Amino acid sequence: MFDPYYLQQLAIGLSLGMTYALMAIGFTLIFGVLNVVNFAHGEIYTLGAFAGLVLISATAPPIVAVILGALAIGALAGFSLERLAFKPFRRFTDEASLKSRAMRESTLLSSLAVSIVVREALEIVFGSQMRSIPFEYLINTPVRVGPVILVTGDFIIFGVAAAMLIGLQYLLTRTRVGLAIRAVSNNPLGAKYVGIDTDRTIITTFVVGSMMGAAAGILMGLYYGAVFPAMGFTPGIKAFVAMVMGGLSSIPGAVICALILGISESMATTFVSSGWSDMVAYGFLILTLIFFPNGLFGARRERV
Amino acid sequence: MNAFETVAPAGHAGRRRGWLVPALILLLVFAALPALLAGFDRGYFYQIANLALIFVLLSASMHLVTGVAGLLHLGHAAFYGVGAYTAALLTSKLGLGFTVTLPLSGLVAALVAFLVALPTMRLVSIYFAVATLAIGQMLYLVMLNWVDFTKGPNGIIVTRGFELFGFSLSGRIATYYTVAAVVTLSVVAISRLSHSYYGNALRSIREDDQCADAMGVRTVRLKMEAFTLSAFFAGVAGSLWAHMTGYISPGDFKFSESILILAMVVVGGLGSLPGAIIGALLLILLPEGLRGLGDFRNIMVGLVMFLSILLLPKGLLGEVSALRLVRRQLGAAWRHTGDGERKGEGIGWR
Numbered sequence: 243m244f245d246p247y248y249l250q251q252l253a254i255g256l257s258l259g260m261t262y263a264l265m266a267i268g269f270t271l272i273f274g275v276l277n278v279v280n281f282a283h284g285e286i287y288t289l290g291a292f293a294g295l296v297l298i299s300a301t302a303p304p305i306v307a308v309i310l311g312a313l314a315i316g317a318l319a320g321f322s323l324e325r326l327a328f329k330p331f332r333r334f335t336d337e338a339s340l341k342s343r344a345m346r347e348s349t350l351l352s353s354l355a356v357s358i359v360v361r362e363a364l365e366i367v368f369g370s371q372m373r374s375i376p377f378e379y380l381i382n383t384p385v386r387v388g389p390v391i392l393v394t395g396d397f398i399i400f401g402v403a404a405a406m407l408i409g410l411q412y413l414l415t416r417t418r419v420g421l422a423i424r425a426v427s428n429n430p431l432g433a434k435y436v437g438i439d440t441d442r443t444i445i446t447t448f449v450v451g452s453m454m455g456a457a458a459g460i461l462m463g464l465y466y467g468a469v470f471p472a473m474g475f476t477p478g479i480k481a482f483v484a485m486v487m488g489g490l491s492s493i494p495g496a497v498i499c500a501l502i503l504g505i506s507e508s509m510a511t512t513f514v515s516s517g518w519s520d521m522v523a524y525g526f527l528i529l530t531l532i533f534f535p536n537g538l539f540g541a542r543r544e545r546v
Numbered sequence: 547m548n549a550f551e552t553v554a555p556a557g558h559a560g561r562r563r564g565w566l567v568p569a570l571i572l573l574l575v576f577a578a579l580p581a582l583l584a585g586f587d588r589g590y591f592y593q594i595a596n597l598a599l600i601f602v603l604l605s606a607s608m609h610l611v612t613g614v615a616g617l618l619h620l621g622h623a624a625f626y627g628v629g630a631y632t633a634a635l636l637t638s639k640l641g642l643g644f645t646v647t648l649p650l651s652g653l654v655a656a657l658v659a660f661l662v663a664l665p666t667m668r669l670v671s672i673y674f675a676v677a678t679l680a681i682g683q684m685l686y687l688v689m690l691n692w693v694d695f696t697k698g699p700n701g702i703i704v705t706r707g708f709e710l711f712g713f714s715l716s717g718r719i720a721t722y723y724t725v726a727a728v729v730t731l732s733v734v735a736i737s738r739l740s741h742s743y744y745g746n747a748l749r750s751i752r753e754d755d756q757c758a759d760a761m762g763v764r765t766v767r768l769k770m771e772a773f774t775l776s777a778f779f780a781g782v783a784g785s786l787w788a789h790m791t792g793y794i795s796p797g798d799f800k801f802s803e804s805i806l807i808l809a810m811v812v813v814g815g816l817g818s819l820p821g822a823i824i825g826a827l828l829l830i831l832l833p834e835g836l837r838g839l840g841d842f843r844n845i846m847v848g849l850v851m852f853l854s855i856l857l858l859p860k861g862l863l864g865e866v867s868a869l870r871l872v873r874r875q876l877g878a879a880w881r882h883t884g885d886g887e888r889k890g891e892g893i894g895w896r
Contacts, residue, residue: 279672327852330856350618350672350675351808351809351812351851351855352852352855352856354805354808354851355809355848355849355851355852355855356848356852357848358802358805358844358845358847358848358851359845359848359849359852362844362845362848363845365844366845475801479679479683482676483680486673486676515691517687517690517691518687518691520683520687521684521687524680524681524683524684524687525684527676527677527680528665528666528677528680528681528684531666531669531673531676531677532665532666535669535673
């Protein structure tokens, strides 16, 4: 029969995958609206985790407040990121420069530059070493479910992520804001012509996406109990891989691929040392790009 | 460090003045700087000078693929690492000297680049960037985790410094001259490559690869060649680094190094070789000059990159901006001379 060990790895993989999914949604939303990749998304994750740490060490609030605080910081960070690294490059609104590759790459590089600045600033303020979350906040109290030992964190991550996914679905399909987001990502120029405030919609998208990224950051911080300035890099890459695998603009695709990534990664640690397990994500990425250039769930695109 | 005379489509820029700038730069690199270094005679200054030269070569090799061919390459440091590890392993396991490891490092890096390029070179724009990022990270993981072969995070001590046919060049001045000579030769080679018909074919890929393809330019093959060539020069730089410092570890070749090299090319101006060189010097020497700021050095790199993208979107000496200018002028001319009814629409120029 099944070794309970594998079920346990599966649960860890699902938690991991859920946080990747939260981040991947941020990537996907922003890519959908602006057609650019936000390289500073990993730093939003880090900022969320650090916001939680500061809140915990300052006032020791209940865990719900910690998560809400991280969400608020995430929203703020998303707003300022958009203003700093993306807005200045939308000066030109004619169609040619909207399509221009140089414009797209300059925002890619500017978000990269902002991410360097944020990471280094965090290193100056908090030091580059790992900072541990106080013990009573760790969400790793064991819970026995049949033959498997889970931790409370698995349930909390799953619950928060599911709540945010449902909330996102509601936002996107049932509200005017969501309608505007979908309109802009479908056709920015057309959305502008019918009177949608594209600028405000883009900000909203950044805020929503960054809140999800920050939530992933604080949840993972509480789960592993360690927070450090470079922590956002690896999950950022993984979430990016999930987005590409899911087909760049498909949210369900990104979520499913993030779960696949999380599970295969935690399963891989059974067979190889944990150092090599990152290889899984990169291998998936290369294979997807070669064999399914449109992503596993994406719509057809003209060129890849 | 030289051959500025061939900047872009110079053509009529004057043959008379052509030799002056390179001669001055050669004089600076091979006479003035060593004299200055010898005057101060501090190992630290030699170290900085060598480091700056190595990054000039890295930036120049990245210029070939990112600046000229317009491919966003996010894994360049990994090929630099492949070169350095080749040199270090050949030296420590087989006892080979610098004269053998230098070309071999370049060739091994180029071979690895060629192999990874085979399946991925058909990708365009952001997909290409992502693929190079993944390739770079995979190579980094191999350096970090294949402990039996690469000694993992402990790194490798390189026992032999520079030498030429058994003649040791490991003194401070000799090391500097070796690095300077190799870097200068490589930069001249890159300059000749990028300012030739070959370079123009690469530029056509940057401007519009579909159009270039339709005109009969073999885009996939050219992209692969540019990628492999740039990996070759990165491997050469890696070999220089390994023999110069005598110790390498995976930390020297991680993603942030790729970004640093990319920042050099971007700050200097995409598509301009002098720009790439100045960008490298700026981003290596500026943090050293700002040592007084202590921890703020690395933030400066990010800030310089951000501000240069914001304020000088085409970099210090970008040739793309020049092209855009010409295009805008021509576009306007085209429009005004168009036939009456279609005035203002513009044909072909976007």
